[in-house]
Amino acid sequence: MLALKERNNQAFGFLYDNYAGALYSIIKQIITENNELASDVLQEVFINIWRKIETYDQTKGRLFTWMLNIARNASIDMLRSKGYQNSQKNQELPDNVYKGGVSQITQQNVDNIGLKKVLEKLKPEHRVLVELAYFKGFTHEEIADMMSIPLGTVKTRIRNALLQLREYLK
Amino acid sequence: MNLKDYIESGIIESYVMGLASESERAEFERLCAQHPELVAARRKFEEGIEASAKEQALPTPPEVKVKIFEAIGKTAPSSLSSTSPIPPKIHNMENSKSPARGLGMLRLVAAAAVVLLIAMVWLYMQAKQQNQDLTKENDGLKVQRDTAQNILDRIVQEQKQAIGDPNTTVVNMVGTKSAPKSSANVYWDSASSSVYLVVKNMPKLPNDQQYQLWALIDGKPSDLGVFDASKDDKVILKMKNTRKAQAFAITIEKRGGSPSPTLEKMQSMGKATQTQ
Numbered sequence: 001m002l003a004l005k006e007r008n009n010q011a012f013g014f015l016y017d018n019y020a021g022a023l024y025s026i027i028k029q030i031i032t033e034n035n036e037l038a039s040d041v042l043q044e045v046f047i048n049i050w051r052k053i054e055t056y057d058q059t060k061g062r063l064f065t066w067m068l069n070i071a072r073n074a075s076i077d078m079l080r081s082k083g084y085q086n087s088q089k090n091q092e093l094p095d096n097v098y099k100g101g102v103s104q105i106t107q108q109n110v111d112n113i114g115l116k117k118v119l120e121k122l123k124p125e126h127r128v129l130v131e132l133a134y135f136k137g138f139t140h141e142e143i144a145d146m147m148s149i150p151l152g153t154v155k156t157r158i159r160n161a162l163l164q165l166r167e168y169l170k
Numbered sequence: 171m172n173l174k175d176y177i178e179s180g181i182i183e184s185y186v187m188g189l190a191s192e193s194e195r196a197e198f199e200r201l202c203a204q205h206p207e208l209v210a211a212r213r214k215f216e217e218g219i220e221a222s223a224k225e226q227a228l229p230t231p232p233e234v235k236v237k238i239f240e241a242i243g244k245t246a247p248s249s250l251s252s253t254s255p256i257p258p259k260i261h262n263m264e265n266s267k268s269p270a271r272g273l274g275m276l277r278l279v280a281a282a283a284v285v286l287l288i289a290m291v292w293l294y295m296q297a298k299q300q301n302q303d304l305t306k307e308n309d310g311l312k313v314q315r316d317t318a319q320n321i322l323d324r325i326v327q328e329q330k331q332a333i334g335d336p337n338t339t340v341v342n343m344v345g346t347k348s349a350p351k352s353s354a355n356v357y358w359d360s361a362s363s364s365v366y367l368v369v370k371n372m373p374k375l376p377n378d379q380q381y382q383l384w385a386l387i388d389g390k391p392s393d394l395g396v397f398d399a400s401k402d403d404k405v406i407l408k409m410k411n412t413r414k415a416q417a418f419a420i421t422i423e424k425r426g427g428s429p430s431p432t433l434e435k436m437q438s439m440g441k442a443t444q445t446q
């Protein structure tokens with residue numbers, strides 16, 4: 001850890017070799033349609049890890065958790081960027097997806113990978129909330145608004161979904 | 171607040187996955203500082219997420235690593251696993267949270283010190299072993315020297331006894347016509363039959379020749395052995411034993427001696443006064 005904070009080249013190479021694949025998998029679960037942009041995000045994520053390594057606080061969690069959240073945030077930022085929206089213009093608009101409801105999202109993600117694979121085991125009404133919150137980066141309020149369900153219900157369902165997730169990860 | 175209920179509320183998962191709100195995060199972090207079991211539960215979930223993510227790792231585009239290292243201004247260290255779909259299991263870096271991680275340099279120094287210490291002990295042992303070997307060798311040489319000295323002493327003693335013994339006949343050899351200056355003494359111990367020769371004055375011979383001592387027994391010469399004359403004439407030579415002798419004679423013979431004396435080369439001769 002010290003070697004990383006001292007910006008040790010070797011240590012960083014080691015970090016990349018051991019975690020890039022796992023983070024790339026998360027990135028691709030969020031940026032599903034564009035491999036080039038996903039690989040750009042991966043690059044950006046590791047440059048950010050390098051630059052921000054001294055802000056990592058190990059009392060707040062494991063290094064992987066920290067990196068995972070950097071990867072997730074960068075992916076969601078990309079998802080919302082104009083460039084990405086334009087590249088997706090031929091695809092369905094996000095709004096349509098939500099209007100289509102739970103089943104459509106479920107359908108769309110059948111062949112997904114990683115955590116999404118674990119999510120498949122969840123109840124559909126739980127799963128879509130986690131999808132929206134975790135992989136699309138919507139806040140609980142946005143989701144409550146979108147789905148027309150009370151904020152408290154969104155929170156409870158997401159929490160319950162995450163608890164089930166914990167069971168599957170054991 | 172009941173900690174167990176809190177742990178089971180899903181807050182850990184929300185927090186770890188980045189879905190908790192700002193106030194939830196702050197509360198969670200505050201409680202983590204107070205409750206190690208909360209930290210343990212968080213860690214367990216984190217490990218689960220990490221293991222799952224690693225299982226699902228995808229092969230990364232090879233050029234990404236190069237681009238990253240270009241961007242941070244360093245060259246990418248070579249790696250065997252940069253494109254491997256499943257990263258190798260590694261020792262979890264931040265798992266060992268102890269401050270000892272920060273003591274890498276100290277560890278290195280300590281390791282070096284240990285190596286140095288071992289080297290010094292080894293050298294010391296080597297030196298000690300060498301010393302022991304030399305002492306042993308020295309002792310061995312001392313014993314040899316003492317033994318040699320003892321043997322020499324015994325010989326000298328024996329010879330002195332022979333010479334001083336009342337049974338010993340001293341035969342004064344005098345030079346013959348061909349070598350008037352040659353002289354030697356034969357000490358003949360009639361009791362033990364031992365014959366000793368003390369050369370007093372015998373010219374040095376060419377290398378291919380030696381003096382030969384004879385005992386004349388009933389008119390017949392009997393070989394008593396050969397000897398060299400040197401400048402250091404005081405040596406007492408032990409010759410072959412003879413029980414009988416009327417006279418002794420010394421001749422010059424070829425090196426190694428002759429079966430019968432060359433009488434014209436007789437150098438000196440003496441009569442044994444006591445005959446057996």
